[in-house]
Amino acid sequence: MAKEKLSKDTWLAAGFQSLADSGPTSVQINLLSQKLGATKGSFYWHFKDISEYKSAMLELWRTKVASDVIDNINAQQTLEQQLDALFADATRPAPEEYGGKKIEPAMRAWALSDQDVGKALADLDTLRLLFLKSLLDGWGLDGKVLSELIYGAYIGLDDLQSKGRTNSSGALTALKQMILAATETK
Amino acid sequence: MAKEKLSKDTWLAAGFQSLADSGPTSVQINLLSQKLGATKGSFYWHFKDISEYKSAMLELWRTKVASDVIDNINAQQTLEQQLDALFADATRPAPEEYGGKKIEPAMRAWALSDQDVGKALADLDTLRLLFLKSLLDGWGLDGKVLSELIYGAYIGLDDLQSKGRTNSSGALTALKQMILAATETK
DNA sequence: ACGGGACCATACCCAAGGGTATTGACATTT
DNA sequence: AAATGTCAATACCCTTGGGTATGGTCCCGT
Numbered sequence: 001m002a003k004e005k006l007s008k009d010t011w012l013a014a015g016f017q018s019l020a021d022s023g024p025t026s027v028q029i030n031l032l033s034q035k036l037g038a039t040k041g042s043f044y045w046h047f048k049d050i051s052e053y054k055s056a057m058l059e060l061w062r063t064k065v066a067s068d069v070i071d072n073i074n075a076q077q078t079l080e081q082q083l084d085a086l087f088a089d090a091t092r093p094a095p096e097e098y099g100g101k102k103i104e105p106a107m108r109a110w111a112l113s114d115q116d117v118g119k120a121l122a123d124l125d126t127l128r129l130l131f132l133k134s135l136l137d138g139w140g141l142d143g144k145v146l147s148e149l150i151y152g153a154y155i156g157l158d159d160l161q162s163k164g165r166t167n168s169s170g171a172l173t174a175l176k177q178m179i180l181a182a183t184e185t186k
Numbered sequence: 187m188a189k190e191k192l193s194k195d196t197w198l199a200a201g202f203q204s205l206a207d208s209g210p211t212s213v214q215i216n217l218l219s220q221k222l223g224a225t226k227g228s229f230y231w232h233f234k235d236i237s238e239y240k241s242a243m244l245e246l247w248r249t250k251v252a253s254d255v256i257d258n259i260n261a262q263q264t265l266e267q268q269l270d271a272l273f274a275d276a277t278r279p280a281p282e283e284y285g286g287k288k289i290e291p292a293m294r295a296w297a298l299s300d301q302d303v304g305k306a307l308a309d310l311d312t313l314r315l316l317f318l319k320s321l322l323d324g325w326g327l328d329g330k331v332l333s334e335l336i337y338g339a340y341i342g343l344d345d346l347q348s349k350g351r352t353n354s355s356g357a358l359t360a361l362k363q364m365i366l367a368a369t370e371t372k
Numbered sequence: 373a374c375g376g377g378a379c380c381a382t383a384c385c386c387a388a389g390g391g392t393a394t395t396g397a398c399a400t401t402t
Numbered sequence: 403a404a405a406t407g408t409c410a411a412t413a414c415c416c417t418t419g420g421g422t423a424t425g426g427t428c429c430c431g432t
Contacts, residue, residue: 005378005379022298022299023210023295023298023299024298025210025211026299028418028419028420029419030418030419038380039381039382040380040381040382040421041379041380041381041382042379042381044421044422045378045379049420050419050420050421105298106298108295109295109298111349112207112291112292112295113208113212122351125346125349126351129351145356145357145360148346148352148354148356149339149343149357149358149360149361151342151346152339152343152345152357153339153342154342155345155346156340156342156344156345157334157335157338158342159342160311160337160338163297163307163308163311166334168334170330170331171331171334171335171338172335174328174335175335178364181367182364191408191409214389214390215389216388216390224410225410225412226390226411227409227410227411227412228410228411229410230391230392230410231408231409231410235390235391236389236391
Protein backbone atom coordinates (compact mmCIF):
# COMPACT_ATOMS: atom_id res chain seq x y z
CA MET A 1 0.00 0.00 0.00
CA ALA A 2 1.35 3.37 -0.95
CA LYS A 3 2.16 6.10 1.54
CA GLU A 4 -0.32 8.57 0.11
CA LYS A 5 -3.15 10.28 1.85
CA LEU A 6 -6.06 7.97 2.45
CA SER A 7 -9.56 8.75 1.32
CA LYS A 8 -12.99 7.71 2.45
CA ASP A 9 -13.26 5.38 -0.50
CA THR A 10 -9.94 3.73 0.27
CA TRP A 11 -11.13 2.91 3.74
CA LEU A 12 -14.38 1.55 2.37
CA ALA A 13 -12.63 -0.58 -0.22
CA ALA A 14 -10.49 -2.12 2.50
CA GLY A 15 -13.66 -2.82 4.42
CA PHE A 16 -15.29 -4.61 1.52
CA GLN A 17 -12.17 -6.65 1.01
CA SER A 18 -12.08 -7.71 4.64
CA LEU A 19 -15.78 -8.40 4.55
CA ALA A 20 -15.51 -10.64 1.52
CA ASP A 21 -12.48 -12.45 2.88
CA SER A 22 -13.32 -13.02 6.50
CA GLY A 23 -16.88 -11.92 7.12
CA PRO A 24 -18.50 -9.04 8.98
CA THR A 25 -16.60 -9.57 12.22
CA SER A 26 -13.36 -8.83 10.43
CA VAL A 27 -14.31 -5.30 9.52
CA GLN A 28 -12.84 -3.62 12.58
CA ILE A 29 -10.98 -0.40 12.87
CA ASN A 30 -7.66 -1.77 14.04
CA LEU A 31 -7.49 -4.42 11.37
CA LEU A 32 -8.38 -2.02 8.60
CA SER A 33 -5.82 0.42 9.91
CA GLN A 34 -2.89 -1.95 9.77
CA LYS A 35 -4.16 -3.27 6.45
CA LEU A 36 -3.76 0.26 5.10
CA GLY A 37 -0.56 0.92 7.02
CA ALA A 38 -2.26 3.61 9.07
CA THR A 39 -3.72 4.04 12.53
CA LYS A 40 -7.07 4.77 14.03
CA GLY A 41 -6.31 8.45 13.89
CA SER A 42 -6.91 8.41 10.19
CA PHE A 43 -10.07 6.38 10.42
CA TYR A 44 -11.69 8.69 12.92
CA TRP A 45 -10.87 11.66 10.79
CA HIS A 46 -12.79 10.25 7.83
CA PHE A 47 -15.62 8.70 9.83
CA LYS A 48 -17.42 9.70 12.99
CA ASP A 49 -17.61 6.18 14.35
CA ILE A 50 -17.84 2.64 13.12
CA SER A 51 -21.59 2.62 12.68
CA GLU A 52 -21.29 5.56 10.32
CA TYR A 53 -18.59 3.64 8.51
CA LYS A 54 -20.76 0.57 8.17
CA SER A 55 -23.68 2.67 7.03
CA ALA A 56 -21.43 4.12 4.35
CA MET A 57 -20.46 0.62 3.26
CA LEU A 58 -24.08 -0.41 3.08
CA GLU A 59 -25.11 2.67 1.17
CA LEU A 60 -22.24 2.30 -1.26
CA TRP A 61 -23.14 -1.29 -1.88
CA ARG A 62 -26.79 -0.51 -2.44
CA THR A 63 -26.25 2.34 -4.85
CA LYS A 64 -23.10 1.47 -6.73
CA VAL A 65 -22.54 -2.24 -6.53
CA ALA A 66 -25.82 -4.02 -6.17
CA SER A 67 -28.26 -1.92 -8.10
CA ASP A 68 -26.92 -2.41 -11.59
CA VAL A 69 -28.54 -5.75 -12.24
CA ILE A 70 -31.96 -4.49 -13.17
CA ASP A 71 -30.56 -1.69 -15.30
CA ASN A 72 -28.35 -4.11 -17.18
CA ILE A 73 -31.29 -6.36 -17.88
CA ASN A 74 -33.51 -3.54 -19.01
CA ALA A 75 -30.90 -2.58 -21.57
CA GLN A 76 -31.33 -5.91 -23.35
CA GLN A 77 -33.90 -6.97 -25.89
CA THR A 78 -34.31 -10.72 -26.15
CA LEU A 79 -34.92 -13.02 -23.22
CA GLU A 80 -31.60 -14.74 -23.84
CA GLN A 81 -29.74 -11.46 -23.68
CA GLN A 82 -31.55 -10.54 -20.51
CA LEU A 83 -30.66 -13.81 -18.85
CA ASP A 84 -27.07 -13.35 -19.96
CA ALA A 85 -26.98 -9.93 -18.38
CA LEU A 86 -28.40 -11.29 -15.15
CA PHE A 87 -26.01 -14.19 -14.99
CA ALA A 88 -22.99 -12.14 -15.95
CA ASP A 89 -23.71 -10.15 -12.84
CA ALA A 90 -23.56 -13.27 -10.73
CA THR A 91 -20.11 -14.03 -12.08
CA ARG A 92 -18.53 -10.61 -12.04
CA PRO A 93 -16.67 -9.49 -8.91
CA ALA A 94 -17.02 -6.01 -7.48
CA PRO A 95 -14.99 -3.21 -9.12
CA GLU A 96 -11.51 -2.67 -7.74
CA GLU A 97 -12.50 0.54 -6.02
CA TYR A 98 -14.89 -1.41 -3.87
CA GLY A 99 -12.64 -4.27 -2.89
CA GLY A 100 -12.45 -6.25 -6.11
CA LYS A 101 -14.14 -9.31 -4.66
CA LYS A 102 -17.57 -10.85 -4.69
CA ILE A 103 -19.27 -9.29 -1.74
CA GLU A 104 -22.92 -10.27 -2.04
CA PRO A 105 -22.48 -13.60 -0.23
CA ALA A 106 -20.72 -11.77 2.57
CA MET A 107 -23.53 -9.23 2.59
CA ARG A 108 -26.06 -12.00 2.99
CA ALA A 109 -23.99 -13.26 5.88
CA TRP A 110 -23.79 -9.79 7.36
CA ALA A 111 -27.55 -9.44 7.13
CA LEU A 112 -27.88 -12.05 9.84
CA SER A 113 -26.29 -9.90 12.49
CA ASP A 114 -27.13 -6.37 11.35
CA GLN A 115 -30.69 -5.12 11.10
CA ASP A 116 -29.98 -2.36 8.61
CA VAL A 117 -28.16 -4.70 6.28
CA GLY A 118 -30.97 -7.17 6.73
CA LYS A 119 -33.57 -4.64 5.70
CA ALA A 120 -31.57 -3.45 2.73
CA LEU A 121 -31.08 -7.00 1.55
CA ALA A 122 -34.74 -7.81 2.05
CA ASP A 123 -35.72 -4.85 -0.06
CA LEU A 124 -33.23 -5.80 -2.72
CA ASP A 125 -34.43 -9.39 -2.79
CA THR A 126 -38.09 -8.54 -3.15
CA LEU A 127 -37.27 -5.95 -5.76
CA ARG A 128 -35.26 -8.38 -7.84
CA LEU A 129 -37.79 -11.14 -7.41
CA LEU A 130 -40.65 -8.94 -8.49
CA PHE A 131 -38.70 -7.63 -11.42
CA LEU A 132 -37.76 -11.12 -12.52
CA LYS A 133 -41.32 -12.29 -12.16
CA SER A 134 -42.77 -9.58 -14.34
CA LEU A 135 -39.99 -10.09 -16.83
CA LEU A 136 -40.67 -13.80 -17.15
CA ASP A 137 -44.41 -13.28 -17.16
CA GLY A 138 -43.86 -11.00 -20.11
CA TRP A 139 -42.29 -13.85 -22.00
CA GLY A 140 -45.21 -16.12 -21.30
CA LEU A 141 -43.50 -18.13 -18.60
CA ASP A 142 -44.48 -18.99 -15.05
CA GLY A 143 -42.85 -15.96 -13.49
CA LYS A 144 -43.70 -16.66 -9.86
CA VAL A 145 -41.96 -20.01 -9.82
CA LEU A 146 -39.16 -19.38 -12.27
CA SER A 147 -38.13 -16.11 -10.70
CA GLU A 148 -37.51 -17.91 -7.43
CA LEU A 149 -35.61 -20.66 -9.15
CA ILE A 150 -33.43 -18.30 -11.14
CA TYR A 151 -32.75 -16.01 -8.24
CA GLY A 152 -32.06 -18.96 -5.99
CA ALA A 153 -29.52 -20.31 -8.44
CA TYR A 154 -28.08 -16.82 -8.73
CA ILE A 155 -27.52 -16.63 -5.00
CA GLY A 156 -26.29 -20.15 -4.50
CA LEU A 157 -23.87 -20.18 -7.40
CA ASP A 158 -22.64 -16.80 -6.32
CA ASP A 159 -21.87 -18.27 -2.95
CA LEU A 160 -20.23 -21.37 -4.38
CA GLN A 161 -18.07 -19.26 -6.63
CA SER A 162 -17.04 -16.90 -3.89
CA LYS A 163 -15.89 -19.88 -1.87
CA GLY A 164 -13.93 -21.21 -4.82
CA ARG A 165 -16.04 -24.31 -5.31
CA THR A 166 -16.89 -23.72 -8.97
CA ASN A 167 -16.85 -21.08 -11.63
CA SER A 168 -20.63 -21.34 -12.01
CA SER A 169 -20.72 -20.14 -15.61
CA GLY A 170 -21.51 -23.56 -17.01
CA ALA A 171 -24.38 -24.13 -14.66
CA LEU A 172 -25.91 -20.78 -15.50
CA THR A 173 -25.84 -21.36 -19.24
CA ALA A 174 -27.47 -24.73 -18.62
CA LEU A 175 -30.23 -23.03 -16.70
CA LYS A 176 -30.57 -20.51 -19.48
CA GLN A 177 -30.98 -23.26 -22.05
CA MET A 178 -33.66 -24.90 -19.96
CA ILE A 179 -35.61 -21.68 -19.70
CA LEU A 180 -35.29 -20.92 -23.37
CA ALA A 181 -36.48 -24.41 -24.14
CA ALA A 182 -39.50 -23.81 -21.97
CA THR A 183 -40.51 -20.81 -24.04
CA GLU A 184 -40.60 -22.85 -27.22
CA THR A 185 -42.88 -25.52 -25.88
CA LYS A 186 -45.44 -22.83 -25.25
CA MET B 187 -37.69 -22.46 29.57
CA ALA B 188 -38.08 -24.97 32.36
CA LYS B 189 -36.09 -24.88 35.58
CA GLU B 190 -34.60 -28.33 35.08
CA LYS B 191 -31.00 -29.26 34.93
CA LEU B 192 -29.37 -28.22 31.73
CA SER B 193 -27.53 -30.61 29.48
CA LYS B 194 -24.84 -30.24 26.89
CA ASP B 195 -27.41 -30.70 24.14
CA THR B 196 -29.65 -28.01 25.56
CA TRP B 197 -26.80 -25.55 25.42
CA LEU B 198 -25.99 -26.58 21.88
CA ALA B 199 -29.59 -26.28 20.74
CA ALA B 200 -29.70 -22.75 22.11
CA GLY B 201 -26.53 -22.03 20.19
CA PHE B 202 -27.99 -23.24 16.92
CA GLN B 203 -31.07 -21.18 17.49
CA SER B 204 -29.07 -18.05 18.12
CA LEU B 205 -26.88 -18.84 15.15
CA ALA B 206 -29.82 -19.22 12.82
CA ASP B 207 -31.53 -16.12 14.12
CA SER B 208 -28.73 -13.61 14.43
CA GLY B 209 -25.59 -15.10 13.00
CA PRO B 210 -22.31 -16.36 14.44
CA THR B 211 -21.61 -13.25 16.49
CA SER B 212 -24.72 -13.88 18.52
CA VAL B 213 -23.54 -17.18 19.90
CA GLN B 214 -21.94 -15.84 23.06
CA ILE B 215 -21.94 -17.23 26.53
CA ASN B 216 -23.84 -14.44 28.26
CA LEU B 217 -26.59 -14.36 25.68
CA LEU B 218 -27.05 -18.11 25.72
CA SER B 219 -27.09 -18.05 29.49
CA GLN B 220 -29.91 -15.59 29.81
CA LYS B 221 -31.70 -17.32 26.96
CA LEU B 222 -31.71 -20.47 29.07
CA GLY B 223 -32.38 -18.63 32.31
CA ALA B 224 -29.00 -19.61 33.67
CA THR B 225 -25.57 -18.10 34.19
CA LYS B 226 -22.07 -18.71 32.94
CA GLY B 227 -21.45 -21.05 35.83
CA SER B 228 -23.53 -23.66 34.11
CA PHE B 229 -21.94 -23.17 30.75
CA TYR B 230 -18.43 -23.61 32.04
CA TRP B 231 -19.41 -26.75 33.80
CA HIS B 232 -20.55 -28.38 30.56
CA PHE B 233 -17.84 -26.93 28.33
CA LYS B 234 -14.20 -26.13 28.89
CA ASP B 235 -14.32 -22.90 26.93
CA ILE B 236 -16.15 -21.38 24.03
CA SER B 237 -13.95 -22.85 21.35
CA GLU B 238 -14.75 -26.31 22.64
CA TYR B 239 -18.40 -25.32 22.57
CA LYS B 240 -18.18 -24.16 18.98
CA SER B 241 -16.30 -27.27 18.01
CA ALA B 242 -19.10 -29.29 19.53
CA MET B 243 -21.64 -27.33 17.50
CA LEU B 244 -19.67 -27.90 14.34
CA GLU B 245 -19.25 -31.59 15.01
CA LEU B 246 -22.91 -32.01 15.83
CA TRP B 247 -23.89 -30.27 12.67
CA ARG B 248 -21.59 -32.35 10.54
CA THR B 249 -22.60 -35.69 11.93
CA LYS B 250 -26.27 -35.33 12.79
CA VAL B 251 -27.72 -32.48 10.80
CA ALA B 252 -25.87 -32.09 7.56
CA SER B 253 -24.86 -35.58 6.62
CA ASP B 254 -28.25 -37.08 6.01
CA VAL B 255 -28.71 -35.77 2.50
CA ILE B 256 -26.64 -38.36 0.73
CA ASP B 257 -28.08 -41.18 2.77
CA ASN B 258 -31.60 -40.04 2.01
CA ILE B 259 -30.86 -39.95 -1.68
CA ASN B 260 -29.23 -43.35 -1.71
CA ALA B 261 -32.37 -44.82 -0.22
CA GLN B 262 -34.35 -43.85 -3.32
CA GLN B 263 -34.69 -45.66 -6.62
CA THR B 264 -35.80 -43.42 -9.45
CA LEU B 265 -34.19 -40.11 -10.36
CA GLU B 266 -37.38 -38.29 -9.50
CA GLN B 267 -37.45 -39.79 -6.04
CA GLN B 268 -33.83 -38.93 -5.53
CA LEU B 269 -34.38 -35.34 -6.51
CA ASP B 270 -37.36 -35.20 -4.21
CA ALA B 271 -35.25 -36.45 -1.35
CA LEU B 272 -32.59 -33.86 -2.05
CA PHE B 273 -35.03 -31.02 -2.31
CA ALA B 274 -36.99 -32.08 0.72
CA ASP B 275 -33.79 -31.61 2.64
CA ALA B 276 -33.50 -28.06 1.41
CA THR B 277 -36.95 -27.30 2.78
CA ARG B 278 -36.85 -29.11 6.10
CA PRO B 279 -35.64 -27.20 9.17
CA ALA B 280 -33.31 -28.76 11.70
CA PRO B 281 -34.83 -31.06 14.33
CA GLU B 282 -36.05 -29.42 17.49
CA GLU B 283 -33.17 -30.78 19.54
CA TYR B 284 -30.78 -28.80 17.40
CA GLY B 285 -32.57 -25.50 17.38
CA GLY B 286 -35.48 -26.24 15.08
CA LYS B 287 -34.41 -23.73 12.47
CA LYS B 288 -32.66 -23.81 9.15
CA ILE B 289 -29.03 -23.49 10.03
CA GLU B 290 -27.13 -24.20 6.86
CA PRO B 291 -27.30 -20.60 5.59
CA ALA B 292 -26.00 -19.44 8.93
CA MET B 293 -23.28 -22.06 8.72
CA ARG B 294 -22.24 -20.75 5.35
CA ALA B 295 -22.09 -17.31 6.93
CA TRP B 296 -20.11 -18.64 9.84
CA ALA B 297 -17.63 -20.26 7.50
CA LEU B 298 -16.45 -16.80 6.48
CA SER B 299 -15.04 -15.99 9.88
CA ASP B 300 -14.08 -19.41 11.24
CA GLN B 301 -11.45 -21.56 9.61
CA ASP B 302 -12.69 -24.85 11.01
CA VAL B 303 -16.23 -24.22 9.90
CA GLY B 304 -14.87 -23.15 6.56
CA LYS B 305 -12.99 -26.38 6.12
CA ALA B 306 -15.93 -28.50 7.20
CA LEU B 307 -18.20 -26.71 4.78
CA ALA B 308 -15.69 -27.02 1.97
CA ASP B 309 -15.47 -30.74 2.52
CA LEU B 310 -19.22 -31.03 2.64
CA ASP B 311 -19.65 -29.03 -0.55
CA THR B 312 -17.16 -31.02 -2.56
CA LEU B 313 -18.60 -34.25 -1.23
CA ARG B 314 -22.13 -33.31 -2.18
CA LEU B 315 -21.07 -31.96 -5.55
CA LEU B 316 -19.16 -35.10 -6.40
CA PHE B 317 -22.00 -37.27 -5.25
CA LEU B 318 -24.50 -35.31 -7.28
CA LYS B 319 -22.27 -35.43 -10.32
CA SER B 320 -21.85 -39.19 -10.25
CA LEU B 321 -25.55 -39.57 -9.60
CA LEU B 322 -26.52 -37.49 -12.59
CA ASP B 323 -23.86 -39.06 -14.77
CA GLY B 324 -25.43 -42.38 -13.94
CA TRP B 325 -28.70 -41.15 -15.40
CA GLY B 326 -27.02 -40.13 -18.62
CA LEU B 327 -27.02 -36.41 -17.84
CA ASP B 328 -24.27 -33.82 -17.83
CA GLY B 329 -23.33 -34.31 -14.21
CA LYS B 330 -20.57 -31.75 -14.00
CA VAL B 331 -22.79 -28.87 -15.01
CA LEU B 332 -26.09 -30.02 -13.58
CA SER B 333 -24.66 -30.85 -10.18
CA GLU B 334 -23.47 -27.29 -9.82
CA LEU B 335 -26.79 -25.93 -10.96
CA ILE B 336 -28.82 -28.12 -8.64
CA TYR B 337 -26.58 -27.56 -5.65
CA GLY B 338 -26.50 -23.85 -6.35
CA ALA B 339 -30.28 -23.73 -6.40
CA TYR B 340 -30.30 -25.82 -3.24
CA ILE B 341 -28.11 -23.32 -1.45
CA GLY B 342 -29.75 -20.19 -2.77
CA LEU B 343 -33.30 -21.29 -2.18
CA ASP B 344 -32.31 -22.47 1.25
CA ASP B 345 -31.05 -18.99 1.97
CA LEU B 346 -34.12 -17.30 0.53
CA GLN B 347 -36.38 -19.51 2.57
CA SER B 348 -34.46 -18.97 5.78
CA LYS B 349 -34.87 -15.25 5.29
CA GLY B 350 -38.56 -15.64 4.67
CA ARG B 351 -38.51 -14.54 1.07
CA THR B 352 -40.20 -17.62 -0.38
CA ASN B 353 -41.12 -21.17 0.45
CA SER B 354 -38.98 -22.46 -2.41
CA SER B 355 -40.91 -25.68 -2.92
CA GLY B 356 -42.42 -24.51 -6.20
CA ALA B 357 -39.12 -23.52 -7.64
CA LEU B 358 -37.58 -26.85 -6.76
CA THR B 359 -40.32 -28.89 -8.41
CA ALA B 360 -39.92 -26.71 -11.48
CA LEU B 361 -36.24 -27.52 -11.56
CA LYS B 362 -37.04 -31.18 -11.09
CA GLN B 363 -39.37 -31.13 -14.07
CA MET B 364 -36.72 -29.50 -16.20
CA ILE B 365 -34.20 -32.15 -15.29
CA LEU B 366 -36.63 -34.98 -15.86
CA ALA B 367 -37.48 -33.49 -19.21
CA ALA B 368 -33.81 -33.47 -20.09
CA THR B 369 -33.56 -37.20 -19.53
CA GLU B 370 -36.30 -37.90 -22.02
CA THR B 371 -34.75 -35.95 -24.84
CA LYS B 372 -31.70 -38.17 -24.53
C1' DA C 373 7.01 33.03 6.86
C1' DC C 374 3.06 32.19 9.04
C1' DG C 375 -1.46 30.83 10.16
C1' DG C 376 -4.90 27.55 9.38
C1' DG C 377 -6.82 23.43 7.83
C1' DA C 378 -6.28 18.64 6.12
C1' DC C 379 -4.56 14.39 7.62
C1' DC C 380 -2.63 11.07 10.76
C1' DA C 381 0.10 9.14 15.05
C1' DT C 382 0.21 8.40 19.99
C1' DA C 383 -1.57 7.70 24.32
C1' DC C 384 -5.07 7.07 26.78
C1' DC C 385 -10.13 5.54 28.61
C1' DC C 386 -14.17 2.50 28.74
C1' DA C 387 -17.54 -1.28 27.91
C1' DA C 388 -18.16 -5.92 26.49
C1' DG C 389 -17.32 -10.50 26.43
C1' DG C 390 -14.32 -14.61 27.60
C1' DG C 391 -12.42 -16.94 31.49
C1' DT C 392 -11.51 -18.35 36.60
C1' DA C 393 -12.32 -19.17 41.49
C1' DT C 394 -15.15 -19.86 45.04
C1' DT C 395 -19.18 -21.15 47.10
C1' DG C 396 -23.80 -23.19 47.54
C1' DA C 397 -27.88 -26.38 46.71
C1' DC C 398 -29.22 -30.85 45.88
C1' DA C 399 -28.83 -35.69 45.03
C1' DT C 400 -26.43 -40.03 45.54
C1' DT C 401 -23.53 -43.12 47.80
C1' DT C 402 -21.40 -45.50 51.81
C1' DA D 403 -25.18 -38.63 58.66
C1' DA D 404 -21.23 -37.95 56.44
C1' DA D 405 -19.00 -37.77 52.27
C1' DT D 406 -18.86 -37.38 47.52
C1' DG D 407 -20.39 -35.81 43.04
C1' DT D 408 -23.40 -33.02 39.99
C1' DC D 409 -24.88 -28.74 38.58
C1' DA D 410 -25.23 -23.83 38.93
C1' DA D 411 -24.82 -18.81 41.05
C1' DT D 412 -21.74 -15.09 42.33
C1' DA D 413 -17.93 -12.28 42.22
C1' DC D 414 -14.11 -11.34 40.30
C1' DC D 415 -10.01 -10.71 36.44
C1' DC D 416 -8.18 -9.95 31.67
C1' DT D 417 -8.18 -9.11 26.90
C1' DT D 418 -10.16 -7.02 22.95
C1' DG D 419 -11.97 -3.54 20.34
C1' DG D 420 -14.56 0.95 20.08
C1' DG D 421 -13.95 5.74 21.20
C1' DT D 422 -11.54 10.26 22.68
C1' DA D 423 -8.03 13.76 23.33
C1' DT D 424 -4.19 15.70 22.00
C1' DG D 425 -0.50 16.80 19.49
C1' DG D 426 2.28 16.39 15.36
C1' DT D 427 3.34 17.05 10.16
C1' DC D 428 2.46 18.65 5.66
C1' DC D 429 0.49 21.81 2.48
C1' DC D 430 -1.65 25.75 0.73
C1' DG D 431 -3.09 30.53 0.45
C1' DT D 432 -2.04 35.28 1.73
